[in-house]
Amino acid sequence: MEKHDHILSVEKKTDNRFLNMYDLQYENKVGGQGIYHIASRGASIEELKLKTHKNKPDGVIIYALYGPKRDKVVMVRQYRFSVDDYVYEFPAGLVDAGETYGQAGARELKEETGLDFTPVKADEMYSKPLFTTIGMTDESCATVYGYASGKISKEGLEDNEDLEVIIADRKEVRRILKEENVSINCGYLLMHFLCHTTEDPFYFLR
Known part of the structure; x- marks a missing residue:
């Protein structure tokens, strides 16, 4: 052997x-x-x-679209100590004991942005926990997809969370990808956001 x-x-x-x-x-x-x-x-x-040897998710990432035409995406511009700079990311957070992915996503989106979350159904292959930076950590995160509504609020933020809520259209997403620091999972999903041409913005989940 x-x-x-x-x-x-x-x-x-x-x-x-x-x-x-x-x-x-x-x-x-x-x-x-x-x-x-x-x-x-x-x-x-x-x-x-x-x-x-069980891939239980540590966290959840929320890919949420916004607006009556569902043509805007919800992001956060968050200060990160590791680079001493701001990074564009999707809202995200840890999964509490007993929570489903969807419940954790709705709670985290509300806490970070003040927005409400309506999830869409996705096959397990698209939402199962995936490893983040496997060379350094065993952390894995599940992704939830859906629609955000309501008004932005910072009332749910903790004192050590330094972030700005960003509602971006395609023009702004292109600028962000070209000019800003972006997390890799956010970057890949923003590419889907830019490229879909159907009325269903979550076509790639089908």
């Missing part, structure tokens, strides 16, 4: 509320050993996906 890399031991290095660091002692396919560092939303070693 062909040899492959495998984990020898795991050590938790931090004890934080939302994100922790772990050191993995590993052996590679030719017998060499080393330490690999990962970040995880898991609060304990037992909760890491390398232990459970």
Whole structure:
């Protein structure tokens, strides 16, 4: 049987509320050993996906269209410490215990933007949790799709959330993709937003 890399031991290095660091002692396919560092939303070693082998979503990303013609998309322009700059993203957040993807999406959209959310049905292959930055973390996020309505409000924001709600049409989306910092999941879905030519803006979910 062909040899492959495998984990020898795991050590938790931090004890934080939302994100922790772990050191993995590993052996590679030719017998060499080393330490690999990962970040995880898991609060304990037992909760890491390398232990459970279950892809339970840590968070949810909300792709919401807005307006009577459904020709605008809801984004946030949020300050991120990792780049000391603002990044255009979709509203997103962690999934609380017992919540469905849709429930988490509606709650997070309301908290971040003040808008209400009406989800559309999507096959599991489009909404299942996908890994975000797998080289550094086991975090995965599910995506929910739907329509936003109501008025923008910042009342639900936490003190450490520095963000601006953006309602963008196609002209503004093109400018953002050309000129601004954009998260990769947001960028790919904005490409769908730009390219659909049918009356159904969620044609790609069918």
